[in-house]
Amino acid sequence: MSALIAARHLTTHRPGTTDPILRNIDFRIDPGEIVTVVGPNGSGKSSLIRALLGHMPLAQGQVDRRPDLRIGYVPQRVQLDTAIPLTVRRFLSLPRRVSAAAAEHALQRTDVAGLQQRQLSQLSGGQFQRVLLARALLHDPHLLVLDEPTQGLDQPGMVAFYRLIEEVRRQTGAAVLMVSHDLLVVMRSSDRVICLNGHVCCEGTPQHVSTAPEYRALFGGEAEGTLALYRHRHDHDHDHVHDHHDCAAHH
Numbered sequence: 001m002s003a004l005i006a007a008r009h010l011t012t013h014r015p016g017t018t019d020p021i022l023r024n025i026d027f028r029i030d031p032g033e034i035v036t037v038v039g040p041n042g043s044g045k046s047s048l049i050r051a052l053l054g055h056m057p058l059a060q061g062q063v064d065r066r067p068d069l070r071i072g073y074v075p076q077r078v079q080l081d082t083a084i085p086l087t088v089r090r091f092l093s094l095p096r097r098v099s100a101a102a103a104e105h106a107l108q109r110t111d112v113a114g115l116q117q118r119q120l121s122q123l124s125g126g127q128f129q130r131v132l133l134a135r136a137l138l139h140d141p142h143l144l145v146l147d148e149p150t151q152g153l154d155q156p157g158m159v160a161f162y163r164l165i166e167e168v169r170r171q172t173g174a175a176v177l178m179v180s181h182d183l184l185v186v187m188r189s190s191d192r193v194i195c196l197n198g199h200v201c202c203e204g205t206p207q208h209v210s211t212a213p214e215y216r217a218l219f220g221g222e223a224e225g226t227l228a229l230y231r232h233r234h235d236h237d238h239d240h241v242h243d244h245h246d247c248a249a250h251h
C-alpha cells in the first residue's frame with residue numbers, strides 16, 4: 001500500500017540559521033493508521049507536522065505526499081477573537097462554504113449535533129475541540145492531522161475525545177497523525193508511536209515504545225504508568241504493526 005506521506009532524512013533549521021530543529025527524520029504514514037508523535041516541550045513535534053505538510057522549508061531531505069491527498073488539519077493554536085461574533089455554522093464555512101446539511105453531518109460525527117447557531121465563544125473547551133475536528137472532517141480527508149487536540153480538556157474529556165477519533169477512523173477509514181502529551185491515552189489509542197527529541201529516539205507499537213530505554217529516559221516517572229498498562233494488558237493485539245526501529249540499536 002502506498003504511503004500517504006513519506007519523508008526521508010528530513011532536516012529543518014531554525015529560520016535564518018543552521019541550528020537544527022529536526023535531524024535526519026525518516027517517517028511514513030499509511031492509509032488508516034493512527035500515528036502519534038510524543039516528546040518533551042521543544043522537541044520539534046509541531047515542526048515535524050509543519051514540515052510534513054509543507055508549511056515549513058526543509059534544510060535537507062525530502063517529503064512526498066500522495067498527489068491526491070486530502071488533509072484535515074487542526075493546528076496547535078487556534079486563535080479566535082471571542083469578541084467577534086461567529087457562529088459554529090459560519091466557522092465551518094471558512095474558508096470554503098459548506099451546506100447546512102454537510103455542516104450538520106460533520107457535527108453529528110463528532111457528537112456535537114445541533115450547535116450550528118451557537119456562538120463559538122459560548123462553547124465549552126470539549127465542544128470547541130469537537131467543532132474543530134468536525135471542521136477538519138468536512139472535506140472527506142484521507143488524513144487527519146491533529147496537533148495536541150485535547151489541550152484544555154480534563155481526563156474524562158480527553159479519553160472521550162480519543163475514543164471519538166478512533167470511531168472517526170473506523171467510520172471514514174481516514175488515517176490520523178497526532179501530537180500529544182497524554183501518554184497513557186496515546187498508548188491506548190495509537191497503532192504506532194514516534195518518540196521525538198530533535199531526532200527519532202524510538203518508534204514502534206505503543207508496547208514497544210513504552211518499554212524502550214530512550215522513552216523512559218525522556219519521560220521518567222510518567223513512563224512508568226504506560227509500562228504498567230502493558231504489564232496488565234498482555235492480551236492487547238498490535239501484532240499487525242511492525243516496529244521500525246530497534247530503540248537500543250538506534251543509539
Ligand SMILES: Nc1ncnc2c1ncn2[C@@H]1O[C@H](COP(=O)(O)OP(=O)(O)OP(=O)(O)O)[C@@H](O)[C@H]1O
Nearest residue numbers: 014015021039040041042043044045046047048076
Ligand atoms: N519559527 C520559528 N523560529 C524560531 N524557532 C522556532 C520556530 N519554530 C520552532 N522553533 C523552535 O524549534 C524548537 C521546536 O519547536 P516545536 O514547536 O516544533 O516543538 P514542540 O515539540 O511542538 O513543543 P511543544 O511541546 O512545546 O509544543 C523549539 O526550540 C522552538 O523554539
